[in-house]
Amino acid sequence: MTAAGTSESAPVATPEIARGTWLVVPLYNEAPVIREVVEHTRRTFPNVVCVDDGSSDGSAEEARAGGAHVVQHAVNLGQGAALQTGIRYALQDPGARWIVTFDADGQHRTEDALRMVERLQAEPLDIVIGSRFLDGRTKPGLLKRLVLRAAVIFQRVTSGVRLTDAHNGLRAMTREAAGRIRITQNRMAHASEIVDQLGELELRYAEEPVHVIYTDYSRSKGQSLWNSVNILSELIFK
Amino acid sequence: MDTGKIVIQIILIIGLAVPAIILLLPTRGARGLALRRLTMLAALIVGIIAVIFPSLANAVANAVGVGRGADLLLYGLIIVFIGYGLSTSAHLRKVDRQISELTRELAIAEAKPPAPSSTAAEEH
Numbered sequence: 001m002t003a004a005g006t007s008e009s010a011p012v013a014t015p016e017i018a019r020g021t022w023l024v025v026p027l028y029n030e031a032p033v034i035r036e037v038v039e040h041t042r043r044t045f046p047n048v049v050c051v052d053d054g055s056s057d058g059s060a061e062e063a064r065a066g067g068a069h070v071v072q073h074a075v076n077l078g079q080g081a082a083l084q085t086g087i088r089y090a091l092q093d094p095g096a097r098w099i100v101t102f103d104a105d106g107q108h109r110t111e112d113a114l115r116m117v118e119r120l121q122a123e124p125l126d127i128v129i130g131s132r133f134l135d136g137r138t139k140p141g142l143l144k145r146l147v148l149r150a151a152v153i154f155q156r157v158t159s160g161v162r163l164t165d166a167h168n169g170l171r172a173m174t175r176e177a178a179g180r181i182r183i184t185q186n187r188m189a190h191a192s193e194i195v196d197q198l199g200e201l202e203l204r205y206a207e208e209p210v211h212v213i214y215t216d217y218s219r220s221k222g223q224s225l226w227n228s229v230n231i232l233s234e235l236i237f238k
Numbered sequence: 239m240d241t242g243k244i245v246i247q248i249i250l251i252i253g254l255a256v257p258a259i260i261l262l263l264p265t266r267g268a269r270g271l272a273l274r275r276l277t278m279l280a281a282l283i284v285g286i287i288a289v290i291f292p293s294l295a296n297a298v299a300n301a302v303g304v305g306r307g308a309d310l311l312l313y314g315l316i317i318v319f320i321g322y323g324l325s326t327s328a329h330l331r332k333v334d335r336q337i338s339e340l341t342r343e344l345a346i347a348e349a350k351p352p353a354p355s356s357t358a359a360e361e362h
Contacts, residue, residue, distance in 0.1 A: 022352075049352065051345070071349040073341050085342045093352040186338055 010043035011111040020097035021117050023048040024086030025068070026079045030104040031057040033217060037106045038066030044110045045100070049089050051082040059104075080190025084183040091179060099178040101171045105217060108170045112210035116172035119208060126177040126203040129163060130170035130210035147228050154232075155192060159199040163207060167191045167231075170210050177203050188227050189234035245302045246313070253317040274325075281318070 013021070023041055027034060027050040038048055050063035054076035064070050071089050073082065083101055090096050098117045102108050108130070116128040133148075151166035169191070173181070180201050185193045198205050288295050288311075295307025304310045 047352070069349065069352055071345045073345050075337070075341055077338050077341055081338050081342065085345055088342065089346055089349065089352055092346075096352075184335065184338075186334065 010040060011114050013044050013114055013117070017098070017114070017117050017121065018044070018046055019095060021045050021047060021100060022090035022093065022096045022098070023100045023102045023113070024083060024090055025050045025063075025102050025104050026053060026082035026086065027051060027055060027059050027063060027104045028053040028076065028079070028082070029055045029057045029059060031055070031059045031062045033106050034059055034104050035062040035066040037104060038063055038068045041102065041110050041113075042067050044114055047090070047093070047096070049086050050104065051086040051089070053077060053079070053082040078186035078190075079188065080183045080193070081186040083190060087178050087181075087183075091175065097175050099173050099175065101169060103169045107213050107215070109211055109213070112170060112208065113172060116170070116208045116210075119206065120172055120174055123206070124204060125174075125206050127171060127173040127198065127205045128208050129165070129205060130168040130212075131163065131165035131207040132168060132210065132212050133164045134207060134209035143225060147225055151192075151228065151231075155195055158235075159192075159196045161195050161199045161205070163195060163205075165207070166195070168210065168212075170212075177201075185234060187230065187234060189231045192231065192235055243303045246304050246310075249302060250313055250317065253314075254320065 023045050025034075025038070025048060030037075034050065038050065042048055048066075048068040050060070050068040050070050052060040052063065052070055052072045054073050060070050060072055069089070071085055073085065086101075087099055090099055098120055100113050100117065102113060112130060116130065119125060119128050148166060152164060155166050156162055167188075171194070180203075181194060181197050183190045183193060197203075292307075295310060297307075299305065299307045299310040302310070304313070
């Protein structure tokens with residue numbers, strides 16, 4: 001276990017959570033790490049579905065080798081579309097009670113995901129969203145911080161939802177909430193779209209501090225700041 | 239001359255605003271298609287008339303306050319081009335959504351249905 005962020009020992013979920021939770025992992029050209037990420041997360045959450053979004057590098061086989069369920073898009077559609085597909089797939093299991101969206105590159109931690117599901121179980125909440133900025137552990141660069149800050153303000157104005165982290169891919173939601181959210185933004189604007197729907201559907205939401213591990217791998221794959229321009233234009237020209 | 243300028247300005251603004259409004263309103267199939275076909279037909283007929291009576295373009299241009307017929311044609315072309323671009327991008331977005339739905343249905347139909355996994359520890 002040497003992949004990005006997966007070096008710690010796996011946290012243990014109660015049987016109820018282990019059985020009732022599905023991890024939805026959008027997957028696009030992450031063959032070098034996906035197997036270890038899946039193997040590691042499956043020690044806590046056995047139900048993992050990877051949505052291979054038209055990868056060209058054998059990501060799907062690696063995910064399968066790690067023990068994940070794999071759903072394959074015939075063509076590349078984007079992360080938002082992959083999330084929606086994964087959620088639809090997971091909800092086919094009548095035993096699915098909680099859905100967690102999780103990144104394929106190993107920058108999310110299973111202990112954070114587990115805490116979020118435990119909150120859904122214990123508190124009257126529909127969705128728990130990870131935030132990098134509720135404590136000081138995560139350290140993005142200055143420019144990235146500024147852009148994320150601007151995104152948060154934009155979000156407050158347009159959706160009325162108050163979050164501290166606009167684009168965190170780690171979310172946990174109940175089956176009911178997952179069934180009501182409709183992601184139509186195929187590419188990166190889906191994160192804002194989900195937040196908009198939180199407001200429209202009047203879902204009960206909370207934030208949970210999470211630690212995002214910026215490794216060289218995730219940095220090389222991660223969102224470039226140019227994407228903020230794309231996100232904004234996708235939101236305006238729906 | 240000044241009042242003439244206002245005429246062409248009004249015509250151009252309407253020409254730009256109408257496609258914008260059509261774009262914003264969700265047009266149901268039949269009406270949208272019929273409008274597109276009528277517009278196309280009208281454009282072709284105007285084109286034929288302009289070919290038969292070349293001087294007509296100049297006369298119309300002068301009547302609405304534009305110097306030359308060629309300028310009027312250019313304005314018309316700009317409006318048509320922008321309208322075409324907007325309607326094409328709207329159409330493309332719709333097709334994108336349809337492709338997403340298709341791909342999703344196909345992906346889920348082809349995948350093994352989700353049976354809950356035993357824990358990873360039990361498998362090894």
